[in-house]
Each structure stands twice: as structure tokens, then as C-alpha cells.
Amino acid sequence: MEIAVIHFIMLGVISGLTKGAGVLPDGPLNAAVGATVMFTTTLIPSDKPFLSVVWTFGSENIITFSGKNITGPEYEGRITLFMSTGSLELRNLDLNDSGQYSLSIIQAGGPGKTGSTTLNVLEPVSNVTATASSTDLVEFNSSVRLSCSSSGSSLSFLWLNGSSEVTASDRVHITDGGSTLTIVNVTHYDQGPFRCRVSNPVSVGTSDLITLSISYGPEDINLTISLSQEYYGEGSDITLSCSADSRPAALFYWFLNGDFLSDTGPELRLMNIQMSQSGNYSCQAFNDKTLRYETSQPAAVSVLERISGAFVTPTTSLTIEGIFVNLTCDAAGSVFTRKWMKDGSDLTLAGNMNLYDKNKVLSFNSLKTTDSGEYSCNTSNPLSNDEAKYTMVVICR
Numbered sequence: 001m002e003i004a005v006i007h008f009i010m011l012g013v014i015s016g017l018t019k020g021a022g023v024l025p026d027g028p029l030n031a032a033v034g035a036t037v038m039f040t041t042t043l044i045p046s047d048k049p050f051l052s053v054v055w056t057f058g059s060e061n062i063i064t065f066s067g068k069n070i071t072g073p074e075y076e077g078r079i080t081l082f083m084s085t086g087s088l089e090l091r092n093l094d095l096n097d098s099g100q101y102s103l104s105i106i107q108a109g110g111p112g113k114t115g116s117t118t119l120n121v122l123e124p125v126s127n128v129t130a131t132a133s134s135t136d137l138v139e140f141n142s143s144v145r146l147s148c149s150s151s152g153s154s155l156s157f158l159w160l161n162g163s164s165e166v167t168a169s170d171r172v173h174i175t176d177g178g179s180t181l182t183i184v185n186v187t188h189y190d191q192g193p194f195r196c197r198v199s200n201p202v203s204v205g206t207s208d209l210i211t212l213s214i215s216y217g218p219e220d221i222n223l224t225i226s227l228s229q230e231y232y233g234e235g236s237d238i239t240l241s242c243s244a245d246s247r248p249a250a251l252f253y254w255f256l257n258g259d260f261l262s263d264t265g266p267e268l269r270l271m272n273i274q275m276s277q278s279g280n281y282s283c284q285a286f287n288d289k290t291l292r293y294e295t296s297q298p299a300a301v302s303v304l305e306r307i308s309g310a311f312v313t314p315t316t317s318l319t320i321e322g323i324f325v326n327l328t329c330d331a332a333g334s335v336f337t338r339k340w341m342k343d344g345s346d347l348t349l350a351g352n353m354n355l356y357d358k359n360k361v362l363s364f365n366s367l368k369t370t371d372s373g374e375y376s377c378n379t380s381n382p383l384s385n386d387e388a389k390y391t392m393v394v395i396c397r
């Protein structure tokens, strides 16, 4: 008698933990087609045999034990009843095994106990397939729809972009219970790879990767010159290079002072360059898929002739006091500056002297004997210079 009371208290504690579901835990239980499920009771094994154990599925008998076993025809060979706890194992599950399972137990000397729970038998996820409405897209001009299909029951869909979950936004729509992903107005960061992950409580499946090919650009065009410098000597070789971010690769066209050159390609090689080729060069990148183009900033190319053969005219050095003389300094090449010196020092203009024509002409309007001396004229440009000397001897009248 005492033993029975203790048992009763222990069962009360256990059924309290299982929130009134009786002798079966709260469901539902999930299991895959073909799998085996165990309905485990909360009863602990005891020496006292069960007087009766009745398992039913809906209103159908699964197994009834009361001295002998009566097994429902559907369950022949698919079940095992555990006589110590009343637990039931059900094997080789089919979809139509989903539903409510009830248990009723009478133990010698104890009160009758019941319980019930729900079983969901699910088709496992298989054959997860993702397809794209198009994989050839143009940035800012295309939308794409990715669809996911799968076999299985109670499916949940999730889209992955690389390794992170795709989240819905203005541009990104997830519809049809998650199985359709629509990207409106794609950008070139939307290439993926995308894949679809399908799950139900008993299994998970993942589709193959879908990588979108998204044409974009050109953008970030950049024109550079090899050995960039302010001036180039005539006869130099220079290479202009143009780059742009573009997919597919951009085609490049070249312009000099806005006029189209016949050269194409990312490099423009100017060999043995002449002064006539000076000017502002620019390149244009064109994407034949997006039909967009971008033009670079101009790059100035200034070509100079090197200076040689500087000379001063007249060449006769003997002159007479009081007369008028023009000394002219010139050279072959691109003369930028001319600088006069007298007897090795910078020339200081006396009252009878004048400089004209950007120092080309040094003019004496009334020669003095003190104007005698060695004059030099240094012609220069940023790449070269050359000096001419002239000795003037002024004799008295």
C-alpha cells in the first residue's frame, strides 16, 4: 500500500512537468517518411504489470494488450510495444501516419492514465532546383527573378547571397512563401552566387549556385601617360594608357583636342613625337553591352624642339661710338627664354639700352665706349639651352 502511494506521487510530479499531456510528452513529433518514431511515455518501469495498454491512431486500434495482444492489420510487423513503460515504436512511416496518437493504460492497483500526442510525417526535402529568369543582365536596366522548387512537405525557403541570407528591401522582393526572389534594377554587386536552401523539420536541401552575369560600366575611367612630364622633346616615344572599370571590357577610342583619332585600344603609342602632335589627349571607353560610354579628363602633351645653334647678329664686333645697334639673339628649336649677360654678370640696362621682343633684341640707341665687352645670350627651354657669345668693341669717333 505504501509503495503504491509513493508511485502515485512520483507520477504526479512527472505529469506536472509535461504540462497535463498525460503520460505522453507535448508534441508534435516530426519524422520523415520511412523513418521510425518512438512514442515514449513518462512512466517509469515498475514490477507491477500493466493490466491493459491501448494505443489508438484517431479511432483506429494500433495495439490493445489485455492479457494478449491485438494488433491492427495496418500495424502488423511495424510496431513494438515496450511492456515496461507502455512506450510504442512505429516503423516505416508513411504520410498517412500523420495524426493523433492516444494511449490509455491501467496498472495493477493504480488509477487509469491516458495521454495523446501528434505526429507529423514529412516527405524529406529533395531535388532542390533554383532557376533564374535570365543570367545576362545590364546594371540599372534589368530585373531578374530567381525561382526555387523542391520536393518535400512543409517546406521553408531561404535565399543565400554568397554566405549571407538575402534580406528583402525596395529592390529585393521575396514572394511565393520565400520561393521566389526578385531583384529589381540590378547593380553589379548583385552577381551572387545565389542559392536556395529549403528545409522542413526533418531535412534540409540546397540548390546549385546561380551566378548572374551583370554588365556594367564603364566607370572610373583613368588616363595616364608613361613618364608623365610637362614637356616632351621632339622625337620622344610616349605611351598613353586608358583604363576603366567595365564588364565586358570596354573598347577605347582616342581624341586629340576633341578630334577623333583612328587609334583604338587601351594604349596609344606615340613614337618619334613631333611638335604638331602637341595638344590635349583624351580617351573614351565604350561598353557594347550596356551601350554606355565615359570620357576621360584631357591630358596635355607639350612637345618641344631642343635648342641648338644659338647665335647673335650682327657678327661684326667693331662699332663706332654714338651709332645705333640692334643685337639679335636666336637659336634653332623652341626658345622659351633668352637671358643676356655682359662680362659674365647679369646685364644691367643702361640708359641707352632697351630690350624688345621678349629679350630677342638688345638695342643700343647711342653707343658709348663703356658698352664694349663680352655679351652672351642664353637661349633656353625646359629641356635644353644654348649660349651664344658676342664681343663688342666700340671705338671713339
Ligand SMILES: *[C@@H]1O[C@H](CO)[C@@H](O)[C@H](O)[C@H]1NC(C)=O
Binding pocket: 065, 067, 068, 069, 079, 080, 081, 082, 083
Ligand atoms: C505483446 O507484444 C509485446 C511486444 O510487442 C510483447 O513484449 C508481449 O510479450 C506480447 N504479449 C503477449 C501476451 O503476447
Ligand SMILES: *[C@@H]1O[C@H](CO)[C@@H](O)[C@H](O)[C@H]1NC(C)=O
Binding pocket: 074, 094, 096, 097
Ligand atoms: C497509408 O498508405 C499506404 C500506401 O501509401 C497504404 O498501404 C496504407 O494502407 C495506408 N494506411 C492507412 C492507415 O490508411
Ligand SMILES: *[C@@H]1O[C@H](CO)[C@@H](O)[C@H](O)[C@H]1NC(C)=O
Binding pocket: 127, 129, 149, 150, 151
Ligand atoms: C527535380 O525537379 C525538376 C523540376 O521541378 C523536375 O523536372 C525533375 O523531374 C525532378 N527530379 C526528381 C528526381 O524528382
Ligand SMILES: *[C@@H]1O[C@H](CO)[C@@H](O)[C@H](O)[C@H]1NC(C)=O
Binding pocket: 140, 141, 185
Ligand atoms: C536603377 O537604379 C539607378 C541607381 O540606383 C537609378 O538611377 C535608375 O533610375 C534605376 N532605374 C529604374 C528603371 O528604376
Ligand SMILES: *[C@@H]1O[C@H](CO)[C@@H](O)[C@H](O)[C@H]1NC(C)=O
Binding pocket: 161, 162, 166, 167, 172, 183, 189, 190, 191, 192
Ligand atoms: C549580395 O551581396 C552583395 C555584397 O556581398 C551586396 O552588395 C548585394 O546588394 C547583395 N545582393 C542581394 C540581391 O542581396
Ligand SMILES: *[C@@H]1O[C@H](CO)[C@@H](O)[C@H](O)[C@H]1NC(C)=O
Binding pocket: 220, 222, 223, 224
Ligand atoms: C589612375 O591610374 C593610376 C595608375 O594606374 C593610379 O595611380 C591612379 O590612382 C588612378 N586614378 C584613379 C582616379 O583611378
Ligand SMILES: *[C@@H]1O[C@H](CO)[C@@H](O)[C@H](O)[C@H]1NC(C)=O
Binding pocket: 257, 278, 279, 280, 298, 300
Ligand atoms: C588644352 O586644355 C587646356 C586647359 O584645359 C587649355 O587651356 C588649352 O588651350 C588646350 N589646348 C588645346 C590645344 O586645345
Ligand SMILES: *[C@@H]1O[C@H](CO)[C@@H](O)[C@H](O)[C@H]1NC(C)=O
Binding pocket: 138, 141, 289, 290, 291
Ligand atoms: C534598357 O531597358 C530598356 C527598357 O527595357 C531597353 O529598351 C533598353 O534596350 C535597355 N538597354 C540596354 C543597354 O540593355
Ligand SMILES: *[C@@H]1O[C@H](CO)[C@@H](O)[C@H](O)[C@H]1NC(C)=O
Binding pocket: 324, 326, 356, 357, 361, 363
Ligand atoms: C631694332 O629693333 C627694334 C625692335 O625690334 C626695331 O623697332 C627697330 O626698328 C630696330 N632698328 C634697326 C635699325 O633695325
Ligand SMILES: *[C@@H]1O[C@H](CO)[C@@H](O)[C@H](O)[C@H]1NC(C)=O
Binding pocket: 378, 379, 380, 385, 386, 387
Ligand atoms: C642657360 O639658362 C638655363 C636655364 O635658365 C640654365 O640652366 C643654364 O645653366 C644657362 N646656361 C648658361 C651657360 O648660363
